[in-house]
Amino acid sequence: MGKVIAVSNQKGGVGKSTTVVNLAAVLGAKGKKVLIVDFDPQGNTTTSFGIRKKSIRNTVYEVLMGECTAFEAVVATEFRGVSMIPTTQRLSGATAALMNMKDKAKKLDTALEQARDFYDFILIDCPPTLDMLTINALVAANSVIVPLQCEFLSLEGLVELNNTIERVKKNFNEGLHYEGILFTMYVERYKVTGQIVKEVKKYFPKQVFETVIPRNIALSEAPSFGMPALYYDKKSKGSKAYEALAKEILKNEKKRRE
Numbered sequence: 171m172g173k174v175i176a177v178s179n180q181k182g183g184v185g186k187s188t189t190v191v192n193l194a195a196v197l198g199a200k201g202k203k204v205l206i207v208d209f210d211p212q213g214n215t216t217t218s219f220g221i222r223k224k225s226i227r228n229t230v231y232e233v234l235m236g237e238c239t240a241f242e243a244v245v246a247t248e249f250r251g252v253s254m255i256p257t258t259q260r261l262s263g264a265t266a267a268l269m270n271m272k273d274k275a276k277k278l279d280t281a282l283e284q285a286r287d288f289y290d291f292i293l294i295d296c297p298p299t300l301d302m303l304t305i306n307a308l309v310a311a312n313s314v315i316v317p318l319q320c321e322f323l324s325l326e327g328l329v330e331l332n333n334t335i336e337r338v339k340k341n342f343n344e345g346l347h348y349e350g351i352l353f354t355m356y357v358e359r360y361k362v363t364g365q366i367v368k369e370v371k372k373y374f375p376k377q378v379f380e381t382v383i384p385r386n387i388a389l390s391e392a393p394s395f396g397m398p399a400l401y402y403d404k405k406s407k408g409s410k411a412y413e414a415l416a417k418e419i420l421k422n423e424k425k426r427r428e
C-alpha cells in the first residue's frame with residue numbers, strides 16, 4: 171500500500187509546490203509510481219508540469235465532490251513515474267460546498283482509497299490555509315512534510331500548524347506523523363537562518379530533515395519551462411538537494427518498516 175504525504179504550510183511562497191514537483195520527479199525517476207494531488211486552487215503544480223488548464227476535464231474538485239473517481243481525474247505527465255490529479259480555480263469553491271456535507275473532513279481520504287493501492291507515493295500539494303481543504307489533506311495523509319523558510323515568525327506558523335495536526339490526529343487520523351520539517355530557500359550565510367534552525371530544532375528535535383533545500387535559481391526557473399529541476403538542470407544544487415531528500419525519505423521509510 172502506498173504512502174500518502176501531505177505537503178503543508180499555511181503560509182504561501184514557502185516552497186510547497188516546488189517540493190511536491192521536485193520530490194515527485196526524483197521518486198518517479200527512481201522507479202516509484204507517484205501521484206500528485208494538486209490541492210491548491212492556484213494550480214501552480216498543475217502549471218509546473220506543463221499541463222494546460224484548458225485540456226483538463228476532471229479535476230480534484232470533482233473527485234472531492236464524488237462526481238468522478240480519482241482514476242477518472244488522473245492525467246499522465248511527461249516525466250517518468252509521475253501522474254497527477256490537476257486542479258483549477260474551481261477548487262476555491264470547495265470549502266463552502268463542503269460546509270454542510272456529512273463527513274466533510276473525510277472526502278479526500280475516501281476518494282483516494284483505491285488509488286492508495288496503485289501508487290507508491292501520493293503527494294498532496296496543500297493550499298496556504300488551515301481550512302477544510304487542508305484538513306481533508308491531513309485526514310487522507312499518512313505523514314506531513316512542512317516546508318519552512320528561515321524567517322521571522324516561521325516558528326509561530328509552525329506551532330499553529332502543529333496544533334492542527336494534533337487535532338486531526340485526535341479526531342480522525344491517529345497514525346498521522348511528521349515525515350519531516352524541511353528548510354527551504356536555505357541561505358547559510360544569513361544570520362537569521364541559524365537562529366530559526368536552532369529555535370525550530372528546540373521545539374521539534376526529531377522532526378527536522380537532515381536535508382536542506384538551498385535557494386537555487388534552477389528551482390525557480392524550471393516551472394516556467396513546464397518541468398521539474400531534475401529534467402531542467404540535473405546538476406543544479408536544487409535538483410541534487412531534492413535527490414537527497416528523496417533518499418532520506420526512502421531510508422526513513424525502510425527504517426519504519428523494519
Ligand SMILES: Nc1ncnc2c1ncn2[C@@H]1O[C@H](COP(=O)(O)OP(=O)(O)O)[C@@H](O)[C@H]1O
Pocket residue numbers: 181182183184185186187188189214298354355356383384385386387389390391393408
Ligand atoms: N529553493 C528554492 N530556491 C529558489 N526559489 C525557490 C525555491 N523554492 C521555491 N522557490 C520559488 O519561490 C516561489 C514560491 O515557491 P512555491 O513552491 O510556489 O511556494 P508555495 O507552494 O509554498 O506557495 C516560487 O516562485 C518558486 O519558484
Ligand SMILES: [Mg+2]
Pocket residue numbers: 186187188210214215295
Ligand atoms: Mg503552492
